[in-house]
Amino acid sequence: MAKPIVVSWQGEVSSFALTRISRSRLYGSRQRVHLDPTGARCQRAALTDDGSLLLEQGMTAQGYFDPSGEWVPNNTLTGMSPEGELVDKVDSTLGVSQELEGPLDPQDVLDLGVSSVYSLEPEEISESLGARLSEGDIFRFRFAYRAGFNTEMGILLGNEQGAFALVGRPQPTDWNELAQIVQPLDDDEDDDLDDDLDFEMF
Amino acid sequence: MPRLLNISNDEGRDARVQTKGAKPVPGNRLGRPDIDISFKRYLSTTQAGLHDDLVKKFGEDYAQALIDGDPETDIEQVGRSIATTHTVYLSGDGEVLHAPPDVVELILDPFGQERERRTPQEVEANVNDAMPVRWRRRRMARSELVRRFVIKRTLQIRHDSGITYDYLFKMARELDEASVVVLLGAGEKGREPLRFSQNGAPYQAFLEGRVDGERYKLLLHLSDMELKPPPQGPSDDSDDDSSSDDGGEG
Numbered sequence: 420m421a422k423p424i425v426v427s428w429q430g431e432v433s434s435f436a437l438t439r440i441s442r443s444r445l446y447g448s449r450q451r452v453h454l455d456p457t458g459a460r461c462q463r464a465a466l467t468d469d470g471s472l473l474l475e476q477g478m479t480a481q482g483y484f485d486p487s488g489e490w491v492p493n494n495t496l497t498g499m500s501p502e503g504e505l506v507d508k509v510d511s512t513l514g515v516s517q518e519l520e521g522p523l524d525p526q527d528v529l530d531l532g533v534s535s536v537y538s539l540e541p542e543e544i545s546e547s548l549g550a551r552l553s554e555g556d557i558f559r560f561r562f563a564y565r566a567g568f569n570t571e572m573g574i575l576l577g578n579e580q581g582a583f584a585l586v587g588r589p590q591p592t593d594w595n596e597l598a599q600i601v602q603p604l605d606d607d608e609d610d611d612l613d614d615d616l617d618f619e620m621f
Numbered sequence: 622m623p624r625l626l627n628i629s630n631d632e633g634r635d636a637r638v639q640t641k642g643a644k645p646v647p648g649n650r651l652g653r654p655d656i657d658i659s660f661k662r663y664l665s666t667t668q669a670g671l672h673d674d675l676v677k678k679f680g681e682d683y684a685q686a687l688i689d690g691d692p693e694t695d696i697e698q699v700g701r702s703i704a705t706t707h708t709v710y711l712s713g714d715g716e717v718l719h720a721p722p723d724v725v726e727l728i729l730d731p732f733g734q735e736r737e738r739r740t741p742q743e744v745e746a747n748v749n750d751a752m753p754v755r756w757r758r759r760r761m762a763r764s765e766l767v768r769r770f771v772i773k774r775t776l777q778i779r780h781d782s783g784i785t786y787d788y789l790f791k792m793a794r795e796l797d798e799a800s801v802v803v804l805l806g807a808g809e810k811g812r813e814p815l816r817f818s819q820n821g822a823p824y825q826a827f828l829e830g831r832v833d834g835e836r837y838k839l840l841l842h843l844s845d846m847e848l849k850p851p852p853q854g855p856s857d858d859s860d861d862d863s864s865s866d867d868g869g870e871g
Contacts, residue, residue: 444851453722459713465706480665499652525763532645538850568649580849588645594836
């Protein structure tokens with residue numbers, strides 16, 4: 420079981436057990452199953468572009484390679500920022516008290532690209548923090564599920580159903596001005612809308 | 622690529638505008654300061670190296686055979702870079718199907734148990750440049766939106782002419798001044814959740830406006846789940862092995 424989220428607000432420590440939630444865990448899911456002519460379940464496989472290899476589950480792996488095609492062992496890699504600078508490894512924040520910042524404006528939550536959502540069960544919660552969450556206040560804290568080179572933003576909030584944490588990265592949006600006319604269609608390759616939204620659900 | 626969206630305003634007037642997905646800032650990545658590296662998929666073994674084939678050849682306890690002779694490694698093939706592939710289906714006997722397989726749809730409950738089995742239902746997209754998405758009557762404060770729903774994705778709505786600038790700016794100002802978001806609906810009656818692709822997931826869509834002087838933001842927040850605890854089931858445990866770095870489930 421994962422360590423709890425521990426936060427500190429006005430010098431008082433609170434901790435929450437966390438359970439990841441997703442659409443399928445709340446509502447169920449839909450699966451499409453392929454059957455052969457005898458009614459047996461098919462196995463999905465892949466054929467290489469040149470038709471020379473049939474790839475079944477367990478036949479491929481992924482790894483890092485240098486420009487000459489030599490494999491680069493993972494233990495020689497380090498963390499790099501998007502700008503190409505070295506970054507230090509960070510420990511998991513679970514079980515370690517993180518300072519809460521806030522209360523936040525709801526727009527700060529809407530500007531977060533959410534990657535994970537957790538339902539929180541208070542193990543120990545200060546009276547003042549419990550009261551603030553009940554009143555609708557929203558806080559943020561540092562979050563790293565496991566040790567690595569990334570820290571994300573955690574948002575702590577509550578509603579009548581309980582307490583929750585949203586985890587993700589800031590997602591900036593652009594201001595639009597009259598002089599700024601967007602490019603014609605097809606000029607922008609920086610969009611993956613189709614892939615992102617086309618997944619099977621109810 | 623920007624997508625066209627036909628959107629109507631509070632007065633029922635519609636216009637075709639463009640949308641673009643908002644993206645989170647990139648995180649740190651693994652790398653080396655001295656060389657450029659790339660992440661690739663490669664062939665790790667051939668079919669002769671899969672468990673079933675090894676069992677047939679060496680029996681269940683084939684560990685020593687792997688150590689002694691590396692039978693799972695075909696040096697002519699292993700390490701080959703895998704780029705574009707095409708999906709194929711294998712029959713229950715492992716043969717490639719040359720005709721499309723039958724498809725059934727399983728509906729699973731939150732605990733992964735089958736609830737229903739049915740013929741797949743094709744559901745058309747209801748967001749396109751012809752039929753407008755409409756404002757519904759439901760308004761809510763931003764604070765209520767973020768505490769009740771998980772926003773899975775946000776689309777920025779943008780003008781492509783002076784006329785649509787006026788149209789969208791007014792819409793953003795109206796919402797910003799009222800400090801509310803409005804629920805949008807699609808379909809002929811404008812009451813359906815938005816479905817962007819055939820058989821794609823339906824989303825409840827909330828339109829938010831922000832204004833700063835002559836500038837505006839019009840953001841379409843898409844949600845497919847509420848903020849509530851998962852149901853408790855007989856086999857439920859609260860353990861969690863997730864990482865927000867893995868992108869979650871699709």
